[in-house]
Amino acid sequence: MLLTVEPDGDDPIYQQLRDQIVVAVATGVLAPGDALPTTRQLAADLGINMHTVNKAYDRLRAEGLVRLGRRTGAVIARGPGDGAADAEETADWERRARTLLAEAFAKGMAPPEVLERCRAVLDEFTGR
Amino acid sequence: MLLTVEPDGDDPIYQQLRDQIVVAVATGVLAPGDALPTTRQLAADLGINMHTVNKAYDRLRAEGLVRLGRRTGAVIARGPGDGAADAEETADWERRARTLLAEAFAKGMAPPEVLERCRAVLDEFTGR
Amino acid sequence: MLLTVEPDGDDPIYQQLRDQIVVAVATGVLAPGDALPTTRQLAADLGINMHTVNKAYDRLRAEGLVRLGRRTGAVIARGPGDGAADAEETADWERRARTLLAEAFAKGMAPPEVLERCRAVLDEFTGR
Amino acid sequence: MLLTVEPDGDDPIYQQLRDQIVVAVATGVLAPGDALPTTRQLAADLGINMHTVNKAYDRLRAEGLVRLGRRTGAVIARGPGDGAADAEETADWERRARTLLAEAFAKGMAPPEVLERCRAVLDEFTGR
DNA sequence: GTGGTCTAGACCACA
DNA sequence: GTGGTCTAGACCACG
Numbered sequence: 001m002l003l004t005v006e007p008d009g010d011d012p013i014y015q016q017l018r019d020q021i022v023v024a025v026a027t028g029v030l031a032p033g034d035a036l037p038t039t040r041q042l043a044a045d046l047g048i049n050m051h052t053v054n055k056a057y058d059r060l061r062a063e064g065l066v067r068l069g070r071r072t073g074a075v076i077a078r079g080p081g082d083g084a085a086d087a088e089e090t091a092d093w094e095r096r097a098r099t100l101l102a103e104a105f106a107k108g109m110a111p112p113e114v115l116e117r118c119r120a121v122l123d124e125f126t127g128r
Numbered sequence: 129m130l131l132t133v134e135p136d137g138d139d140p141i142y143q144q145l146r147d148q149i150v151v152a153v154a155t156g157v158l159a160p161g162d163a164l165p166t167t168r169q170l171a172a173d174l175g176i177n178m179h180t181v182n183k184a185y186d187r188l189r190a191e192g193l194v195r196l197g198r199r200t201g202a203v204i205a206r207g208p209g210d211g212a213a214d215a216e217e218t219a220d221w222e223r224r225a226r227t228l229l230a231e232a233f234a235k236g237m238a239p240p241e242v243l244e245r246c247r248a249v250l251d252e253f254t255g256r
Numbered sequence: 257m258l259l260t261v262e263p264d265g266d267d268p269i270y271q272q273l274r275d276q277i278v279v280a281v282a283t284g285v286l287a288p289g290d291a292l293p294t295t296r297q298l299a300a301d302l303g304i305n306m307h308t309v310n311k312a313y314d315r316l317r318a319e320g321l322v323r324l325g326r327r328t329g330a331v332i333a334r335g336p337g338d339g340a341a342d343a344e345e346t347a348d349w350e351r352r353a354r355t356l357l358a359e360a361f362a363k364g365m366a367p368p369e370v371l372e373r374c375r376a377v378l379d380e381f382t383g384r
Numbered sequence: 385m386l387l388t389v390e391p392d393g394d395d396p397i398y399q400q401l402r403d404q405i406v407v408a409v410a411t412g413v414l415a416p417g418d419a420l421p422t423t424r425q426l427a428a429d430l431g432i433n434m435h436t437v438n439k440a441y442d443r444l445r446a447e448g449l450v451r452l453g454r455r456t457g458a459v460i461a462r463g464p465g466d467g468a469a470d471a472e473e474t475a476d477w478e479r480r481a482r483t484l485l486a487e488a489f490a491k492g493m494a495p496p497e498v499l500e501r502c503r504a505v506l507d508e509f510t511g512r
Numbered sequence: 513g514t515g516g517t518c519t520a521g522a523c524c525a526c527a
Numbered sequence: 528g529t530g531g532t533c534t535a536g537a538c539c540a541c542g
Binding site: 094103 | 140147148151152153155191192193203207208209210211212213217218221222224225226227228229231232233234235236237238239242243245246247249250251253254
């Protein structure tokens with residue numbers, strides 16, 4: 001099973017699904033054109049409600065990462081090589097990154113170490 | 129005024145406060161030993177509920193960034209140079225960073241560019 | 257009552273609500289800062305489900321026209337004078353306008369007459 | 385190929401076909417008397433279901449833009465110069481135009497700019 | 513008391 | 528058989 005959820009986790013279930021799919025796209029486990037499970041199927045597999053899956057898919061569509069097809073179900077629409085993010089998207093991302101990096105630094109992680117971890121994660125994504 | 133809030137923003141108000149204080153610690157605007165405003169004071173200044181400020185402070189306490197004293201109020205307990213984060217804290221941070229980096233990569237931002245942005249933010253924190 | 261719905265109309269109910277609110281903003285009946293009814297209130301008034309209202313509000317939020325407040329409920333966030341639409345938004349609008357104008361022209365409406373109708377509607381919005 | 389479809393686009397396929405044919409009539413690419421491809425032919429060319437093409441043609445018939453003959457297939461029935469639309473048709477169109485214009489105005493597009501865009505599109509249809 | 517989330521189950525549009 | 532829409536009712540997070 002590609003996706004799992006923690007019903008009692010801090011993040012809402014649809015958010016957990018969204019995050020896992022984003023990571024799967026980054027790692028190449030899912031590539032543009034790949035089909036995601038149908039809402040009903042995934043809901044049944046995970047023991048959650050169809051609408052919850054639907055919401056996760058809808059958010060991903062709003063982010064431009066998946067297309068919701070009429071016949072095909074949900075399909076990955078964008079991937080690592082597929083053109084750059086727009087300005088607003090990038091600005092929003094940077095704002096969130098800034099907060100996350102501030103937390104690391106404020107809690108005592110050394111900047112070179114932080115950067116190294118980021119590099120390692122990105123290297124993993126690129127497959128190096 | 130050091131802190132501001134958007135009452136109708138996407139993030140809850142207590143989260144906005146928490147984030148801003150974290151960034152303030154990272155940039156050195158707030159240093160270990162500095163006192164934060166009292167909950168009543170800050171709530172009055174921002175026009176928000178006292179409980180909301182309290183929640184923000186409590187979260188920061190749970191993260192180990194502030195100490196809450198009966199008479200001393202909230203005081204910054206940790207800063208950039210103050211020893212490393214523990215393993216659990218670090219692992220949790222890395223999980224969140226992984227998701228954020230995956231989003232950037234999946235949406236087409238180039239890894240060197242992403243790293244550069246991270247480096248720039250960290251440089252800003254260290255004062256270069 | 258400001259808003260009404262036709263449960264059996266061609267457009268989904270949430271779309272009808274969205275459209276009416278957009279028109280209300282254009283005509284000035286609703287101005288930035290004005291509060292919309294709460295989801296439960298509006299649902300009760302119209303005899304529809306809370307989630308349907310929620311969806312309409314969520315779409316308007318995605319369009320940037322309303323903010324969904326924690327305490328305040330839904331509030332108009334943008335109005336006629338409030339800065340221009342971004343490029344993508346404009347391009348999408350123009351694509352839809354092109355189709356609508358093509359329909360008018362193909363069905364025999366004379367271009368000057370079409371323009372005149374558009375001008376009249378816009379004049380109504382500006383209050384002239 | 386005159387017509388194309390995005391199977392996973394926001395609009396249903398039959399709607400995409402309908403829109404493209406309407407635009408083709410407006411631009412003069414298709415003129416009254418011209419034959420459209422047979423449903424089988426077009427469905428095969430586009431890799432879609434025959435029923436979908438059928439539905440698009442039927443909508444156009446309901447709008448009075450094409451005539452469906454048993455042997456003649458689908459033929460364009462109306463064009464830019466072919467008499468005015470009836471009152472009901474016009475009223476419906478104006479209602480939709482009003483919503484679309486309201487959206488533009490509410491989102492900050494200036495009325496003169498909106499009118500100018502409309503004029504440009506109509507000029508393109510008339511061939512200037 | 514507000515919106516947010518989740519569940520459950522139904523019907524419809526689309527293909 | 529897919530996603531889209533709507534209804535109904537419950538609990539939670541936020542303030």
